[in-house]
Amino acid sequence: MPTVRSLSLLVSLLILSLVSGACAVPSVTPIQQTPSIPWPSAWPSPFPAPAPAPAPPSSSNRPLLFPLIGPQAWQAEVRLVIQELVSNLSPENAAKVRNIPLVVDPNQGDVNAFAGCDDQGSPFIAATEGLLEAIDAISQTQANDDLYGTRTYDQYTSTVLPRLAQGKGSSAALPLGILPFTTALNPTRLSHAHELFDEIVAFTFGHELSHHYLGHTGCANGQASAGGPNPAALGVMLTRVLPGLNQPNEIAADSAGCLNTMDSGRSRRPKYVWTERGGLTLLDFFARLERASGLSPLNPVGFLLSHPNPAIRIPIVKAVAQTWRFQHPGQ
Ligand SMILES: [Zn+2]
Secondary structure, three states: OOOHHHHHHHHHHHHHHHHHOOOOOOOOOOOOOOOOOOOOOOOOOOOOOOOOOOOOOOOOOOOOOOOOOOHHHHHHHHHHHHHHHHHOOOHHHHHHHOOOOEEEEOOOOOOOEEEEEOOOOOEEEEEEHHHHHHHHHHHHHHHHHHHHOOOHHHHHHHHHHHHHHOOOOOOOOOOOOOOOOOOOOOHHHHHHHHHHHHHHHHHHHHHHHHHHHOOOOOOOOOOOOOOOOOHHHHHHHHHHHOOOOOHHHHHHHHHHHHHHHHHHHHOOOOOOOOOOHHHHHHHHHHHHHHHHHOOOOOOOOHHHHHOOOHHHHHHHHHHHHHHHHHHOOOO
C-alpha cells in the first residue's frame, strides 16, 4: 500500500508527467526477457497503434504454460490471479478481501468489471464473459506480435471494436483468421498468451479488489464468502451500486491495483514478472473502443460508463509504475 510519502511522490511524478509529457515506460528488466510496447508518450493525445515489438530471445528459460482455452479456463485463471494478488497485499488489506467471490455474468455483448455489495451486504467482484473474451483476444494477438513481429492486435481491434461498439450482441472474442495458422498453435505463443492474460487480469482485478479494501464499497470486512449474487442480477446491480463515477476513488483504485500488480509481479520471479504492461494494454484496448463508439449515455460498453476515460488513467498507471521502480531500485 502506498504510504503518505509515496503518495506525495506519486502525485509529484504524475504532475511532472502530465506537464512534461515524459511518460515513457522504462524498459523491461533483463529477467523479464519480454519486450515492452512503446506506448504513447503524450497526454491526452490519441493513442497510436503500438509498433511491432522485436522478437524476444529464443533462449527464454521460463517454463511453458498450458494454453488457456475457453470460459471455464479463463474464470479459473482469474480466480488464481486474484489469490496471488491478495497474497501480496498487506496483512490488513488481505484480511478484508480474502474471501470475496468472483461472479461472472455470461453476457458476451458487454465488456465490464466492477466491485459491489449484494442485497445481504456481502462484497463481490463481477466481470462479464465479454471482458474475459476481450482479455483472451488481446493476449493471443499480442503474444503473436511479440514473437513474430506481426500486427494481429491492430487487426483484431480494427475488426472487432466497431462491431462491439454498436452493441447488438456482438462479441469481443477473437475471430478466426486473425492469427496466422502457422503460429496459432505454437506452444511458445500459447504460453506467452497465458502470461499476458494473467498480467492484464492482475491489473483489472487488482483495481476492483482495491475498491473493497480501500473502503469504497463499504461492505468488505473479511466476512465469510456468501457466494455472490446471481449473475443474472448483475446488470441491475451495476446501475444501483455505481450510480456515478467517483474520480478520486477510481484514481486511488488504479494506483492501488498497479502497485499490487507490481508487488505481485516481483514475487513471481523467476516466472514471468507482471509489470504495468497489463494495465496499459487494457487501457489501450478501451481507448480504441472509446474511439470506435464515442462516449454517450447510449454507449453499450459498460466499462466506459463505469470507469474514467482511458486518457486520464494511462498517465496515472505510468506514474505509479515509475514511482514503484524508484522505490524498488534494480527490480
Ligand atoms: Zn473502479
